[in-house]
Amino acid sequence: MTVLVEPSRDRVQKELIMHLNPKARVIVRPGAMPRTVSEEIRNHFYTQANPIRGLRKVIFPRKAYEREFRRLFGEAVFDYIIDYEGFSSFFATICLMQKNAKTCIWMHSDMCSEYRTRFHWLERIFALYPQFDHLVSSSRQLMEVNRDNFSKYVPPEKFKHAKNCVDFASVHAGSREGKIIRRQDEYYYTLLSESDFLTNMKLIPLQPGRFDLSEDKNMELCGCTEAVKNGVIRFVTVGRLSNPFGLMRQCDCFVRPSLYEGQPLVVFEARALHMPIILSDYATIEGSVVTKGQYIVHKEADSIYEGLRVYLLGKVPDDYVFMDEEYNREAYAEFEQAVFGESRMLSHIGE
DSSP: EEEEEEEOOOHHHHHHHHOOTTTTTEEEESSSOOHHHHHHHHHHHHSSSSSSGGGHHHOHHHHEEEHHHHHHHOOOOOOOOEEEEEOOHHHHHHOOSSOOOOOEEEOOOOOHHHHHHTOOGGHHOOOGGGGGEEEEEEEHHHHHHHHHHHHTSOGGGGGOOOOOOOOOOHHHTTOOOOEEEEEEEEEEEEOOOOTTTTOOOEEESSSSSSOOOTTTOOOOEOOOOOOOOOOOOEEEEOOOOOOOHHHHHTSSEEEESSSSSSSHHHHHHHHHHHHHHHEOOOTGGGOOOOOOEEEOOOHHHHHHHHHHHHHTTTSSSOOOOOOHHHHHHHHHHHHHHHHHHSSSTTTTTOO
8 A cells, every 4th residue: 555645744644644554655745746837837727727617628737747646656556546635636636647547536524515615626626526436425424415416427326435434542542641730729631741831831721711820829730530520511522623632531521513514533532432422413414423322403503502501401311332443343344345346344453
């Protein structure tokens, strides 16, 4: 297996790369795509043109992209090529440069909703969808939404689904990280080590109010083996936040009030911590639910508020069963079915 990544200065992304299976060949893309002046001009119009006009196909600098493919991979020939990122027209185009390879592109979300609300340039990737062999969504429910939205342009048999695997070991390890700072009857959560404590005070209060360093109160650095019980109910929601699990463990209920979703991994991370969960009724919610494992609200503010009140009344279920290893086994099987057309149950599950 060969994995192509962009250079990154982000510590978390580097750690993720280092945790890849050691049998995988990792290539960090160096520099920019070499191209002539003519190819540069054509590529500019290719990346900016409205695909509906058909102009992109005429001006597409194919030789430049084929040259970039050889620069990255030499004479390697791949059986399967997967664009797992799914949001970059450059990488989607690169993935289509080898003839006779089976190609897949991942659809991590309701792509039409992403286009309408945030990423208007996604239409450039949509124009490439028909050229891929498979379009893989991260849940069966999401696949049905994406298939309905793109059925005019892509044959329905090209749509597949495979839920994302979750690094549950990191979730459990992360839930034990962090420190508790105590000042009299106030508690704060921090990821700082004891040596950083006096030089970089980034604390998250575990009760209402703001932390004021000017107040002269004695501070005590405590362990984080148990959740703080100080009579305060703490709700938490998580977006794109790295190593949040120690903080989630200090909270009572997880809330995901989304307008739309793909397959939100953080919901399954919260399940691994066995948190009570409140979800809004987004279109693909069936891919996020388990029996007796959540309380569902509408997307309106009043309904979400009512969900919080329901938790206070003790009616958000927390007696559900969720098996980490079984979830990942199912995810691997779905991946193999989506990409290879069969489930071969990889022998290195859990590595």
